[in-house]
Amino acid sequence: MSAWPDARVLALFNIDVPIVLGPMAGVGGAELAIAVSRAGGLGSIACAMLSADQIRQQVEQFRAAVRGPINLNFFCHTPPQPDPEREAKWRAHLAPYYAEFGIDLNTQAPAVNRAPFDEATCALVEEIQPEVVSFHFGLPAPELQARVKATGAKVMAAATTVEEARWLEARGVDAIIAMGNEAGGHRGMFLTTAIESQVGTFALVPQVVDAVRVPVIAAGGIGDARGVVAAFALGASAAQIGTAYMLSPEAKTSAIHRAALKRATDADTALTNLFTGRPARGIVNRLMREIGPMSAFAPAFPTAGGSLAPLRAKTEPIGSGDFINLWSGQGAQLATEDSAEVITRRIATQALERLT
Template identity: 65%
Template sequence: MPTWQNRRIIDLFGIDVPIIQAPMAGSSTPELAVAVSEAGGLGSLPCALMSAEQAREAIGVIRAKTKRPLNLNFFCHVPPQHDAVRNMRWRNRLAPYYVEFGLDPEVTPPAAGRRPFDDDYCALVEETRPEVVSFHFGLPERALLERVKATGAKIVSSATTVAEARWLEAHGCDAIIAMGLEAGGHRGNFLTHDVATQVGTFALVPQVADAVKVPVIAAGAIADARGIVAAFALGASAVQIGTAYLFCPEVKLSATYAKALREASDDSTAITNVFTGRPARGIVNRAIRELGPLSADAPEFPLAGGALLPLRTQSEQTGSGDFSNLWSGQAARLAREVPAAQLTRTLEAQALALFGALGT
């Protein structure tokens, strides 16, 4: 029976299958993490939309159902400074939609709720001791990072350029996610904000693999065995898969979101900042077409989402995703609607069979 020849991530994380389930805040569930971990991959729990107490409860659910390794994921953005002019400009852009939906444009919308990694989250890590802790948008301050490392957790973060990969290695990462332009959700960039120069997965992976000594995890438009084999051929030791897991019954999606994913094609997505203030790839809808894709008026991350929330709520009540962030990578068409454990095992079997057929 074929086996994985490149075991760097398998041995580093203590898993059986070099497949990491992307965290996907807002869509991932404890049940998804359990299913992937039990199938031999690395299940992930996104914590940025949770309080420390909510994350603690979710971790408890996961640990009660599996003893396999777990990845906790956190954001590392710097909280934005209040910019009254920019906020007003954004409100003015959205005012016609408020009127259309019968909403009062003068009502102050709720603040967006994404938290960066802080002392409370760090204490949670120290208490629950996950095997892997991953970060998005760089790394937390040194003192917090050292506390995480002291728990024995392996440290991972996303790089969208070779320069970011080198920075992450120099600052203590045990593995690096090479996140290509094709990936769904928020870009992981932190040294550059120039979206126009971002790199595709299969150009980025080999250059990152050549530039760093730590193992590399490929992410972006990998949804079947062909993508896995290609990533390994280019120097990756594992893959991180997001969009393909969104088709599994364990995720939490609205009917509108699920329908959009099923109908998505290779050119259905765009990188936009209109939903949160930070570039992210999602399925094109009315908000992206009419407000972006990239808008200079959108407040800094994560503040843009607050003013959009009433519009999202109103439109979703009628079954519309016009103002919803429908995150997706460019390979949604390759995904299959099967349970997460079955997907993980099938991807492993098909990838190993393809390696065998290629004589690798």
């Protein structure tokens, strides 16, 4: 532990290597978290799309396999009010695709299951007592956050600007994830909606490090030892890695998604709100090309995906990724098909060799 130039995150989370598994809803899970933990990193489980029983099962599986700490990740968005008019406009915008695949435009959209952190979720955290709890899209209500910290859990959250980092530190987080524009999946932004001016990792991390006193974890475009070394050079105390694990056997990445990742180049991703209503980075597919990756018609997060579900149900079984979110960071070419444990050990070993 002492060999690393900055061991604050290692001490904070009681881990051996400064690598945090990016919580990837739908792709991650206990198997991936276990593999990263076995290599000394911090295993993470994305919980926003899981039921309470599913979260319990995932944590029990993790606890039975390893002794390392677990990070449970939650969303902190405010659920939108129903907006039938906006939904109807979005459905009309998708009408040509419905017609192409013979789908009734009035087909009932399924409910979207991305839940924010609330009283019931907080009670679950108090029951499970994870060592680390992380938040996306800000923080929960102060009383809920206080209850989380009262369990002994360390709290971290994502910031996409210096202002967000300062806001998080002022509210008592133990570490800040500085999430650069290169990162895959949903932006962690919560004080701004200006994605056109979002800062890249290389520029964001040192400015956040200079602005706060808590440890900073760099995220976005980091997929090998060189990225971890760069993160430390910029003042970070650890790196969060996601896309680099998506081809590993422990990841639940679908065959369609895996094929897209293997084909992806550095220029094949874009920020899009089409799939959930909130900007997220993914591999460009037919829907993004033809509608444009950002659309004013897309309903508010997380409801936009409901109207895409019938299209996905028709096309995904025939091997098409035209209407599904293919989340990926800009470093997809750095991903390998090795086990997540091997990937973590390799990145940590090679990074430490370069740093010492």
